[in-house]
Amino acid sequence: MPFVQIAVTKDGVTREQKQRLILGVTQLLKDVLDKDFHLTHVIISEVEPDNWGLGGEQVTDIRQRQNKS
Amino acid sequence: MPFVQIAVTKDGVTREQKQRLILGVTQLLKDVLDKDFHLTHVIISEVEPDNWGLGGEQVTDIRQRQNKS
Amino acid sequence: MPFVQIAVTKDGVTREQKQRLILGVTQLLKDVLDKDFHLTHVIISEVEPDNWGLGGEQVTDIRQRQNKS
Amino acid sequence: MPFVQIAVTKDGVTREQKQRLILGVTQLLKDVLDKDFHLTHVIISEVEPDNWGLGGEQVTDIRQRQNKS
């Protein structure tokens, strides 16, 4: 039954990495709460860095600043 | 006032199908809870099959396996 | 596969109404997109009227105003 | 700690407007709840007008109707 939504910035997450996230979360829910593997849904949403804000700034700007420093 | 979010895999849902989903859900909320048609919002999110996991697998892989069997 | 989240104000929705919403949405997705009944998840969240805002006001205040008029 | 999700229709929101939304919401949470600027996350999701329904209609159709009137 669990439903997991993972939001990350859109940074070229590979197919293989998505597979590891999906399997890892599903296994974790099995191990911790004994949830049925075949009823666990996971959705990965990839958010543009311009559309994600932290500390009042867009992630794009945070990263530019960090690259300059 | 209701807010409905429908997540489905990105499989070429047509405009007409989206219209039927929106009208159907809005009518359902009117029929069951007498909710105001003009205050019911519906958002349809279409998720890449690579980004949706079920039973620890990506939907893409589940479908490939099913097509082979 | 579909995952549907229905947010409504917390107004004493009965068990039977929840059942009708769940069945109705699941049937709609079957009818429109031929989705597998047994893979369709629906979550109903009931939000306190104080925690839902529309037009800059809390629903509680909107309703009080409407009741006085 | 706050996490804010802003869903708007995909209408060409500019980078600068996204920045103002992110800063504005983060400042609001600081002012009202004294939340730590650097722990406040904001995600802006832009939804296709075909995928957003109001009053049983797709926003696309609502806008077309309004433009004709």
Next chain:
Amino acid sequence: MPFVQIAVTKDGVTREQKQRLILGVTQLLKDVLDKDFHLTHVIISEVEPDNWGLGGEQVTDIRQRQNKS
């Protein structure tokens, strides 16, 4: 049309503070994107500190550690 979801830890947010958040966000969307006041929905969800994790810890534990230091 905008739909805003604000998740904060459940720390006794007052009615008045919720009202200020709702009005503030709605005004911000009016100012920045000229969105219709009467179509902007805001939902505030209050999450138990045990149910919110940051840096691999529950907020409850983070706060206990901070209170001791």
Next chain:
Amino acid sequence: MPFVQIAVTKDGVTREQKQRLILGVTQLLKDVLDKDFHLTHVIISEVEPDNWGLGGEQVTDIRQRQNKS
């Protein structure tokens, strides 16, 4: 930056289990995507079995049926 939302049915998940879920997901995102531990947020929402539908039925009814069989 990642934000993870885990929805499970409200079945008396213990504090310790929540802690293991939070740590496990945060570690997984570190291992797979090298995400910063201290920027990873996890929210666990516990949904009443009456409010969660699968296959057109409320989880409560599914469980009652399973217990009788």
